[in-house]
Amino acid sequence: MYNYIGIDLGGTNIKAGLVDEAGNILKRASRPTLREREYSKILNDIEAIAREVSEGADGEIKGLGIGVPGACNNRDGVIVYTANIKMKNVPVREFFRERLSYPVYVENDANCAALGEYSMLPEKPRDLIFITLGTGIGSGLILDGRLYTGFNGIAGEAGHIIIMPDGIKCGCGRQGCWEAYGSVTALIRQTKEYAMAHPESKLREACGKDFELLSGRTAFTLARQGDMGGKAVVDKWISYVAAGITDMVNLLQPSVVLIGGAISNEGDFLLKPVIENVERDRYKSDVPQTEIKIARWGNDAGLIGAAFLGK
């Protein structure tokens, strides 16, 4: 029986998990990322927690995979670029070659999560698109049963398809990217805008005097209570989320789209209107249609997927 090590390299913490063939996380460890550090110190800590979780492991370790919040070239084992951690063209596989007895893989964290969710499905669909709604919008594509990363390794940047030409400036430099409208960051901005435009509204009150209570949940909580302001904000935001999903459905016709990120805890309250929007707008044809569902494995998906890069 083989085991695999998954690393989730985040802006705040580095998490490690020892994962068995079935995707069970047998042992966990974590360290703070301290992201201002030189990259070699971060890689040293990855090695340390990898050793920590593999101590006393039953089976042989078959590989270590690192999920990275940025662009990777997994063919060469290089972290190309991360926005939040100081890494640019870091030859991670090379770094660990003499230090670890098993191969090392690097992959974008949303791609890892896509692979994790896919691997844990009892019946594998042909294709799966995973999107994660958070600070930005991440995505990972499983096409024809395999992780699709493009010829250069950085495909799946669904957050940077344009849904609003000449729209709000995105962190990537372009205007009107999907993540500038459909991320949780955008939802919070949209909630605040509504609250400021309607100073007497319940939504304004729920944000707190200095907006100290404002979060991605604020509008959802009020919408669930039937508040019109909350509902207006949520409806609009969901229409943005659905716009990007519809584009991907029209282009790629995947078997399944999974929605992840903490906001997906809103469950059917998020999912049902997303499905209604996509159903209304998708390219119609008399063939089976893409299923849209909430992702199941939360943060563990990234860990499992990273581990399974070596599977």
Add this chain to the structure above:
Amino acid sequence: MYNYIGIDLGGTNIKAGLVDEAGNILKRASRPTLREREYSKILNDIEAIAREVSEGADGEIKGLGIGVPGACNNRDGVIVYTANIKMKNVPVREFFRERLSYPVYVENDANCAALGEYSMLPEKPRDLIFITLGTGIGSGLILDGRLYTGFNGIAGEAGHIIIMPDGIKCGCGRQGCWEAYGSVTALIRQTKEYAMAHPESKLREACGKDFELLSGRTAFTLARQGDMGGKAVVDKWISYVAAGITDMVNLLQPSVVLIGGAISNEGDFLLKPVIENVERDRYKSDVPQTEIKIARWGNDAGLIGAAFLGK
């Protein structure tokens, strides 16, 4: 040596070609589609021209592929839907089972063209996205060296990704689809709008008194002569074309994007600004970038690709 039969089922004509292993079209035949007819009559004519081109063929015929202007399910050999020809859920493979001694394939015409262009490249890229700018925008995806059609067979409808929310109504029912802005039909509309808004302009004159001279070439011809109106129309239209390409590059990072359709005869005058737009807007990362080129094989790409469905 094997031969293959390719059929290009168009709204006006049905064309057949006998194609050898290398993609040479050895013999051609065609009949009018007469698209108002019952589908069985059209299929009878396909059989007739297939026999015509295969007469006296040197090698064994290995298969017949039909490129269809609509949605196909090639797994079952069914034409699901075409907008311009009366076909809905037509079991084409079944129809020919007793009549022809070789297998029959059906596939969307833009997918066939993508496969044709790909097959004729001396060095195969990993991925290729083919787009054809015409009445609408068609596209075909070769991902990881294989034609990608989605789990339901109808993927690659790039013309129906949204580039302008709440924009112009598209034939598909949605608003702001790429093809409502970046097709040649859209270019003609945009040329006419400019001409009507500027009645004293050269562009207005070039359209003819009753717009009888207006075509997709009108603005390009004037732009080449340095006319500001022509240039304004062409620049705007190219920005729309580039917007959709940028979305696909960000999402799929293909090795190559090929631009086809008659308008691609504009060559570098079209290509260079498209590349500049995409280069400005694409998601930046320090990795090799997608090449954008003009497609090479024109109408023959669809015929060759259809033939090679059986390869």
